[in-house]
Amino acid sequence: MTVTAELTQEQLLRGYRTMRTIREFEERLHIEIANAQIPGFVHLYAGEEAVAAGVCASLADTDWVSSTHRGHGHAIAKGCDVKGMMAEIYGRATGLCKGKGGSMHIADFRVGMLGANGIVGGGPPLVCGVGLASKVRGDGTVGVAFLGDGASNQGTFLESLNLSAIWKLPVVFVVENNGYGEATGQAYHQSVADTAKRADGFGLPGITVDGNDFFAVAEAAAEAIARARDGHGPTLLECKTTRFFGHFEGDTQTYRDLSEVTEARASRDCLVSFRARVTRAGLIDAGVLDAMDAEIRQLIDESVVEALAAPFPDASQLTTDVYIKY
């Protein structure tokens, strides 16, 4: 069952591309949001990239992820089209959900993205459904639920831990512990320091890794996903990380000392550490990463230009694709 933890060159390049794309996407949105052309709330993922990239490094298009209100990183890591995402966030007809979902509902079933989700703790039960379907069909599909430390207090999550454990579902719960449930520090909203400890009461393994370290996340996730795929049941994987921006765009963050972010950007930036380590190890040339950076910057530029030029959905489309008949 044990997987070889060695990452291939392709996985390394893909990991960096994913993290850099998420960072550029989010840093750009942070600027664009000030132009007041983006409807609805936006929650940025910058700082937490290593989690989405590290976990999705071991997933295929046929595997499924459920996401959160902070979903852009998961969508990019799972392979959603970046231009389609940007257009969606701008509410345009060319968006992945035809401009009707916005930031908090980006979904693309073609690549196994069940959708960002405005309901805190809404993802874990969906992923239990994925796991059950996989078991019934016997197709080896794995479901991963991303959730935050705040969501780890929700009944939906705790019930999902129980259900997945008793049915040995092929799922992984990834808690992105950024230390805050919205504006409430972790020590004020839960009585355990490691959310992974929640697993003990339900009889599944819970482990904690450094969520700012792509290699730590990728290795632990590879193991947990292989375990799920091989029929050994669910895992709770806690990744401790830092969000660089507020809970939502516009959050004044009076609840935290912003030196926390300055310090994290200076010493725990997943992209800086990744670059330093792969170049020192002689695995990837810095020039290759520079070229990738430029290419991604251009992609994000184009995605904003194209989104702004795209039409809004027509009023006649108001109720199409919104309701489903059973």
Add this chain to the structure above:
Amino acid sequence: MNVVVGVVANAASGRDIRRLTTGASVFDNTEKGSMVARLMAGLGAAGVARVLMMPAGGGLAGTLLRRLETRRDEGPLPELELLDWRPTETPRDTLRAVAELRERGVAAIAVLGGDGTHRIVARGCGDTPLLALSTGTNNAFPELREATVAGLALGLVATGRGGPGAMRREKVLEVSLNGTVCDLALVDAAASSQRFIGARALWHAGDISELVVAFASPSAVGLSSIAGLLDPVGRHGPDGLHVRLCDPASPSATVRLAVPLAPGLVTEVGVEWYRRLRPGEIAQLAPGAGVIALDGERELELAPHDQVSIRLAAGPLTIDVDRVMLHAAQSGSLRSTVG
């Protein structure tokens, strides 16, 4: 007599990847808090006046304070002072605490943790004696013991009643990267072909190419069990052991050995050669990219041109609890007059 001892208890979770891959058990922070309370009962009975303790998060300090507050009158307790700073929950906390405890002149330091925590303490403790207590089943350096008795022994040593042979000199493996000492290990240092520190723990036998141990018992669990089952080296004897590993199926294997590499995991390894390492002698590791694991955790990522060498050197002083308690029995230091 105002005797002060230090306590370093690592609040880090121990919820590492071994929980997925093997069955290692660890004590949680609640149990660690209780252990410190029981340690303090022993220290109080032995006449220690004050305990200085590293600040600890993760509910450890909270549990300890609750235990002390709800304790019934069961004998003297030392006064507890938590060092006054906010822990970062990184190894820096341990280094900082050890430096401060030494500066404050503690008679000895009780360490509650695994091999990793003890390794960090050993980097900074100088000749301040250590009481090495294990908080899990996967450790070779600290001992798994009841904290009350350990506290009594520590208290007897701190108050000058430890008797002869109360302290032992440990060995360490001094690790040099390109000629400069950069770290140390207390039990074992291993070279692995993995490229990154990743999830830290080392448990893929096939990736490990070389192993150097300071001591190795045939009944140990972990990497050092390889050396322990080949050629046991005593903890307080002079030598270490250097082992070159290979695929058990390869023709260069001279020995094939089943070893308990981690709790719940017995696996076969191949051995190309092994030799004793004398005190002060340097083991030069074969060059090549990979990582170096110290006491079972990947710590050092190597570039292809990096050179790593390991020297067997003198390490910290630790308290021999059995010896101290035997002396207490023989000298009557815990007896009081009858009638």
